[in-house]
Amino acid sequence: MSKRKLSIMMVIVMVLSFTVACVDQGEKEDIRKDVGGEGQQEFLTIATGGTAGAYYPLGGALANIYNEIDGIIANTQATGASVENVGLISGKDREAQIAFIQNDVTYYAWEGIESFEGSDPIKNIRGLSVLYPEVIQIIATKDSGIKTVEDLKGKRVAVGAAGSGTEVNARQILQAYGISYEDINEDMLSFNEAADQLKNKQIDAAFVTAALPTSAVTEVTQTSDINLIPIDLEKINQLKDEYPFYTDVVIPGGIYKDNDEDVVAAAVMAMLVVPEYLEDDLAYELTKQLFEKKNIIEESHARGKDITLEGALEGMPIDVHPGALRYYEEQGIK
Numbered sequence: 336m337s338k339r340k341l342s343i344m345m346v347i348v349m350v351l352s353f354t355v356a357c358v359d360q361g362e363k364e365d366i367r368k369d370v371g372g373e374g375q376q377e378f379l380t381i382a383t384g385g386t387a388g389a390y391y392p393l394g395g396a397l398a399n400i401y402n403e404i405d406g407i408i409a410n411t412q413a414t415g416a417s418v419e420n421v422g423l424i425s426g427k428d429r430e431a432q433i434a435f436i437q438n439d440v441t442y443y444a445w446e447g448i449e450s451f452e453g454s455d456p457i458k459n460i461r462g463l464s465v466l467y468p469e470v471i472q473i474i475a476t477k478d479s480g481i482k483t484v485e486d487l488k489g490k491r492v493a494v495g496a497a498g499s500g501t502e503v504n505a506r507q508i509l510q511a512y513g514i515s516y517e518d519i520n521e522d523m524l525s526f527n528e529a530a531d532q533l534k535n536k537q538i539d540a541a542f543v544t545a546a547l548p549t550s551a552v553t554e555v556t557q558t559s560d561i562n563l564i565p566i567d568l569e570k571i572n573q574l575k576d577e578y579p580f581y582t583d584v585v586i587p588g589g590i591y592k593d594n595d596e597d598v599v600a601a602a603v604m605a606m607l608v609v610p611e612y613l614e615d616d617l618a619y620e621l622t623k624q625l626f627e628k629k630n631i632i633e634e635s636h637a638r639g640k641d642i643t644l645e646g647a648l649e650g651m652p653i654d655v656h657p658g659a660l661r662y663y664e665e666q667g668i669k
Contacts, residue, residue, distance in 0.1 A: 384416035389546035396635035461656035467641035618658025
């Protein structure tokens with residue numbers, strides 16, 4: 336083949352490639368217009384939590400659902416959970432477009448208190464939906480002899496990772512009993528770290544705020560005997576008076592090995608949070624998919640069954656995204 340013919344063929348290939356690329360780009364722009372406006376991002380990052388918690392598998396189920404929305408490529412990101420996720424959602428870098436966050440941590444961020452003390456209130460986030468109870472479980476080794484919250488005094492207690500929602504829950508519950516960190520040997524540990532140290536008897540007890548059953552706790556019961564420590568209903572009501580996002584729940588007997596009796600516990604709520612900048616139409620579609628394809632979420636984790644349309648706004652501590660609100664109004668939820 337002559338050099339002249341080869342050159343002509345190369346030019347034709349380049350023109351065709353450019354044309355196809357333009358068509359593909361045009362199709363993507365049309366898709367983005369359908370779900371949330373011309374400038375809608377193509378990728379949707381879902382900030383979850385550690386791989387041992389419920390957020391991670393639930394986030395994977397959400398990604399599968401959201402990938403069915405034309406023009407959206409959803410993926411999950413394992414994180415340090417609630418407090419870190421606030422930063423991922425609200426930060427200038429726009430690292431995440433949807434996140435699992437406890438409703439108490441969301442409230443702290445909105446008000447600029449507790450974990451966010453000294454910072455400006457974070458007002459560029461919006462609620463998408465309240466999901467299910469996050470139970471504050473107090474786990475103790477049987478060998479420790481701990482049977483009540485008061486028994487934690489003088490013991491080695493994991494209170495959650497530093498700055499985490501669990502750590503704040505632990506501190507507030509201890510305060511309700513007149514106990515401070517000076518009365519215990521506190522250790523700032525994540526769920527996985529606490530589980531390992533419970534198994535190795537390096538600590539006596541741990542606070543774990545997570546959905547039931549929590550895989551990290553279940554793992555501990557495979558090699559160690561544990562007690563679930565109840566919280567007095569009177570103390571939970573005291574917490575409710577001061578912190579309106581708390582609620583009381585019952586941990587069913589038998590959820591963990593050799594713990595056959597029901598146990599009263601305090602709980603906060605898991606919720607989904609999105610950035611204020613998210614397009615209304617996309618927020619509407621995300622909310623719609625969440626409830627209309629909830630069976631996929633239920634298959635990923637037992638807590639998926641606790642997600643209800645009727646409870647989507649109960650315990651909502653911040654402004655709801657207008658796109659999500661439109662869906663709720665269509666469904667008669669206020």
